[in-house]
Amino acid sequence: MNESHNGDKRISKEESWGYDRSTLDYIQRAAAHGLYEIRGLGAKRKVPHFDDLVLLGASMTRYPLEGYREKCATKTILGTRFASRPVELEIPITVAGMSFGALSANVKEALGRAATEVGTSTTTGDGGMTSEERDSSKVLVYQCLPSRYGFNPDDLRRADAIEVVIGQGAKPGGGGMLLGQKVNPRVAQMR
Known part of the structure; x- marks a missing residue:
């Protein structure tokens, strides 16, 4: 088990389901430097695009007998x-x-x-x-x-x-604080 000692406190740096290596590294950097990522304009992960939206109109009702x-x-x-x-x-x-x-x-x-x-x-x-x-x-x-x-x-x-x-949902800022702009x-x- 990967642990660091801080006085009597033991802080686990072991990966888990919700905290993979990149998440743990980010938390460590943010804690060490007091900086964290705040950004608007969407999520950092890949999210579905409008082009990914598929509407199957026929699944909502019967097929038209004569489309025209x-x-x-x-x-x-x-x-x-x-x-x-x-x-x-x-x-x-x-x-x-x-x-x-x-x-x-x-x-x-x-x-x-x-x-x-x-x-x-x-x-x-x-x-x-x-x-x-x-x-x-x-x-x-x-x-x-x-x-x-x-x-x-x-x-x-x-x-x-x-x-x-x-x-x-997604919110720019930290802990309920609005950005100055x-x-x-x-x-x-x-x-």
């Missing part, structure tokens, strides 16, 4: 059992939540316009809803976080649907 005579519809309806106003989407692909601050007001507006144009929804992301986003989105989903960060009951009422976030006066005014 039968229309293939992608309309998706959410909330048919209990919603008083079900959400209707022309396509079953939606725009995921990205916060204002990570994206500018212009980008939030552009996403709303694009989602409306193709007949789908966009999601606010953490930190609340912008007026540009609401005005440009036909179907807007309001994201509610356990931290209630940016939560506004009035915005919640203006949303077409609610997405309840249970856990945090994400902080600007416009974001501070929304809070």
Whole structure:
């Protein structure tokens, strides 16, 4: 067993299922130098690309008898059992939540316009809803976080649907701290 002695403490450097050699080496470097990798723009591991997405429309319904005579519809309806106003989407692909601050007001507006144009929804992301986003989105989903960060009951009422976030995915920064570049006066005014 590979161990190092630090006073009376014994620190194991043995590999395990969750900690392979590269992970252990990274932890040791970060601890020794006080530096760790913070980066946006996705994960370090290989993740599926949009080109990897395969839609098998025929698996969702029967095969068309005569393809040129039968229309293939992608309309998706959410909330048919209990919603008083079900959400209707022309396509079953939606725009995921990205916060204002990570994206500018212009980008939030552009996403709303694009989602409306193709007949789908966009999601606010953490930190609340912008007026540009609401005005440009036909179907807007309001994201509610356990931290209630940016939560506004009035915005919640203006949303077409609610997405309840249970856990945090990829996040730039360390331990819940935002990167300095994400902080600007416009974001501070929304809070």
